[in-house]
Amino acid sequence: MNYIKSRKKRTRIAVASLISFSTPLTFADQDQNSHQLETISSTAEHTSYYIKESNNSKITTKLLDTPRTINIISKEEIDERGATSLQDVLRTTPGITLGAGEGGTPMGDRPFIRGYEASTDILIDGMRDYARGSHETFNLEAVEVSKGPGSVYSGRGSTGGTINLITKKPKDKTESEITSEYQTSGKGHTKYRFTTDNNIAINDNIAVRLNAMLDQGETARRDNVEVDRWGIAPSITFGLNTPTRLTLGYNYLEFNDTPDMGVPFSNTMNLWGNTPFEGGKFDTNYGRPGVDFRKYESESFNLNLEHDFNDNLSLKAVVKDLTSMQDYFFTRVSFECTNRGGSAINTDNSACSANGTDLYYNRGDRARYRESHSSVGQLDLTGKFNTGNITHNFVVGADYSKERISNKDTTVTGLPSNEKVDLYNPTYGDYSNFKITYGPKTRAGEIEVFGLYLFDNINLTEKFDVNLGLRFDDYKSTDLIDTVSDNMFNYQLGTVYKIAPNGRIYANYATSMNPSGDNLGQAGGADGVASGNRLSDNIDPEETRSIELGTKWEVLNERLALNAAIFETKKTNARTTDIDGTVSVNGKNRVRGFELSAIGQITPKWDISAGYTYLDSKILDNGYVNGAISPENGNKMKYIAKNSANLWTTYQVLDKLRLGGGISYVDDRFANDANEYILPSHVRFDAFASYQFMPEVGLQLNINNITNERIYDASHVGIFSTVAPGRSFALKGTYRF
Structure with missing residues (x-):
C-alpha cells in the first residue's frame, strides 16, 4: 500500500499553490510605461445551450445547413450538470453508450456512437487523440459529437461518428473565474475540486489564458475508490483582431486514481439471472484498493497559425505533439469455480455454479505500462467564390499523422495467485509485499x-x-513484424432543401473505412478479429456506409433548435473468421434508428437540452465458429441501447435564482455478441440550483443520481461490470472578476 500512496502524494500540493494565486495577472510590479489592463467584471448571465456553428474547420456552414446530425454540448450545460470528465458528458448523451477496458484493451474513455466503437475517434480541436486515455472538462469550451460515418472528415475509422473536444483559447478581454467545489455522498465519501480560468488581454493583439484544475477525494457510494487528478493548460495568442493570428498552447493532465472494475458478472448457473451481481452492498469494492492504482499522464504542445488573405480566403496550419502514458494495476473481478471448502465445482474454469449463498469469486491481476506519442499536422485553405449565380464555400487541405506506441513488460509479485474471495463477505489480505517490476x-x-x-x-x-466531401488516405501500420499499407478513398454527398427561412430538409450519404491495425495497441484478445488489432491477416479495410434523412428547424426567434433524423449505418465487409479459420472481410452488420432533439431556449428564462435515440442493431453475418455458421447471426450487437433519452432543463425563477434538473434513460444492452449477458436499463434523476449573490459571486448545488440508482455503466464482454457513482451532493462556489 505504501508503494501506491507514495505515488499519489506528489500531486497533493502540486496545483493548490497555482489555484490559490489564480487572480488575474495584473503585472503590478511592471514600470509606469507598462500597458494598463482593463478589468471587465463578468456578469452571471445565462448563455444558451444552443451553439449554431461547429468548430470543425471542415464544416463551412451553420449546423442548420449541415446535412448530418451533430450534437454540441456547451460549456454552460457541462458546468450546470457538474460534469468533470468526458465520461460524465457522454453518460447523458443519447445514442452513446460506454465500454470497459480489461488490461489488453486499455483503460480509458471507450464510447460507442450509434453502436460502433469510437475510442480512437476522439479528436482534440479536430486532431485525432489516439492515446485511448481519459479526458477532463476543465479546459473545454464544448464537446461536439458528429454522428454517422465520418472518415471523410477525420480519416480512418469514425464508423459511428467522432467526438471533438473544443479547448479554451485566449480572448480579447480580461476576465477570471475561480471555482471551489465540495462533494459528499452523505455516506462518508467526500471529494473536493478547484478550477481556475484566467484570461489576460495584454493589449488589443496579445492575450494569454491559464486554466488549471485539482480534483481529489472519493467516488460517491464506492468504498475506497479514490480520485487524484490535476491539470494545467496555458496558452497565448499573438495577432488577435488582425489578419494573422498565432496561438501557442500547452496541456498537461495527470491522474493517480484507484481503478474500480465494479462487480463480477457472468455465471453459467444464472443464480440471479443474466445481469450483473446485485446481492452485495452498493458501496462494496470487490477489488484490492490497497494496491490497485492507475497513473495516467497526457502532455501536448499545440501551434495554431491562421491568416486571412481577404474576406473570402484564409489559410490555417495546426501542429500538435501529444504524448500519453498509462501505468496501472487493477483487480479483475470474475467468478471462480470453487465453493467455501475450496473444492472445484467445474473443471472447465468457465464460471461458478453453486448455491447463491455459497459462492466465491476470483481476483485476477491486470497490469500494463504503455506510452503513445502522436505527431499531427494539418493545413487548410478555406474560401468562398462564385461561378455565375452559384456560390461555393470550400475547404481544401492535407494532414499528416504519425502515432508511435511503446510498452514495458510488467511482473507482479507479492500477491496470491487467483485469489478466491467470499462474494457475500469479501475480505482484504496482507498485500504489503506487493511489487511491480518493469522491463x-x-x-x-x-x-x-x-x-x-x-x-x-x-x-x-x-x-x-x-x-460534397472527398478524402484520400495513404495509410500504413506496423507492429514491427507485419506491415499493412492501404490507399483509402472516402466521400460524402449531402443535399439540403430550405423549406422555409428557418427550416431545412436534408439527405446524406457517407462512408468510412477501418483498415487492419487502425486499433494497434488499443484492443485485447476478447475483442477478437473484429478489433483490427492483428496485421498478419493482410486483409482489405472494412467499409461502412450510412444513409441519413432529416429535418432541422430554428423556432421561437431562432432561440430553439428542433432536429429529427432517420438513418441506417451498415458495415458491408466486417472482419470475421472463415470456415477454414482464416480471417476475411465477409461479415455484415447494421444499425438502423432515428433521433429527435431539442436544444436552446423556450423563453429567455427557460433553457432546455433534450434528446431521444432509437437504435435497432443486427449482426447479419458473423462468419464461422469452429467451422460452423456463427450462431450469433441475427443477434443484436453488443453495448447498444435500443432506447436512450435525456432531458436537462433550467428556469430563471428569480433574478438571482435558477432551478432545474434532468432525467437520463438508457435501455438494456447486451454485453456480448452471443446476447447471453445483459446490462440492465436505468433511469437517473439529477437536480440543479444556482444563486447569484452578486455579479462576481455565485453558488451552485447539484444532486446527482437522486434515487441512488445502481447504474451499470459498462462491461467487458460480460466478465465484469463497472458501476457508475451513486448519489452525491455537490456545492460549488464561483468567483468571477
Missing part, C-alpha cells in the same frame, strides 16, 4: 497516415444546397 521500454508499433481532402458546400439555388 525496458520497447517499441510496439506505429501508424503513419497522409491525407488529402476537399469539401465544397454549393448553393445551387436560393433554396437548394449540395454538400
